[in-house]
Amino acid sequence: MHLRSHLPRAFPLLALLALVFALSPALRAAIPGVTLPPAGDGKLRIIAFGAHPDDCELQVGGTAARWAALGHHVLLVSVTNGDIGHWREAGGPLALRRKAEVDAAHRILGIQGVVLDNHDGELEPTLENRRTLTRLIRAWNADLVLGPRTNDYHPDHRYTGVLVQDAAFMVTVPFFCPDVPAMTKNPVFLYYTDRFQKPAPSRADVVVSIDAVIEKKLDALAVMVSQFAEGGANGSAALYPADAAGQRERQRQVRANFHRRYQAIAARFQKELAAWYPGPAAEKVQHAEAFEVCEYGTQPDRTALKRLFPFFD
Secondary structure: OOOOOOOOOOOOHHHHHHHHHHHOHHHOOOOOOOOOOOOOOOOOEEEEEEOOOOHHHHHHHHHHHHHHHOOOEEEEEEOOOOOOOOOOOOHHHHHHHHHHHHHHHHHHHOOEEEEOOOOOOOOOOOHHHHHHHHHHHHHHOOOEEEEOOOOOOOHHHHHHHHHHHHHHHHOOOOOOOOOOOOOOOOOEEEEEOOOOOOOOOOOOOEEEEOHHHHHHHHHHHHOOOOOOOOOHHHOOHHHOOOOHHHHHHHHHHHHHHHHHHHHHHHHHOHHHHHHHOOOOHHHHOOOEEEEEEEEEEOOOOHHHHHHHOOOOO
């Protein structure tokens, strides 16, 4: 879905989406570059949004791999192309590099992904962007939608959260984006957890052990060299040496840091883990991802959450 190298700027991706959705009823449910799941196969359809090509993978990559291993359908969407997310590179070449990296990560996780052609650092909660996310959620026929909260240090993160919230009702409104049929069921919307305290701290309504897939998740993050080994927008040449031995050591450091990150989530939400993994099972969980129910969209009870997260014995 990343077409910067093939289309002139006068024909942006949003226009392409509008054209594809409007061509014919047979194409109304299409998402360019993505294979839609078969109808009525009894599997879950999960769509997750992040601001940049690495955000979804950081926040929900482990749970995505667990869903995929059970045959469920997962689509990760980057709302910008990440074209200023590096200290040395920018523009189209960086966008293409990050697209290649995130595609490789998705192959490791066993899921599909989309990168929208909005500029990194310039995302706004516009009507056109609201329409795009609404169309994507409808086309995927999502059971579950994930995104960031709206309080965050990065404006792209904040506005991705706003856009997901704005779509939470509009996906059911027939005359909003009438070219794509409105959903008759409102999906469950969840936030990724975070460390921000104002206006309210994040909570964990669902905590998932990712121990079974932690190495797969870390393998996926490792292929996004531009962001982690090289440090992204705030990195430097000193972070990733030119020699092979130095690069291996840097990759080892990054992997160890991520191990600690997901161990910290398990430790932070130990009480909540115990509610999902009774008895001594919670104490055995070493790495976790956690999610908060959004007050918009369908409000799930515990039974519904267990259906959406079919990992708990």
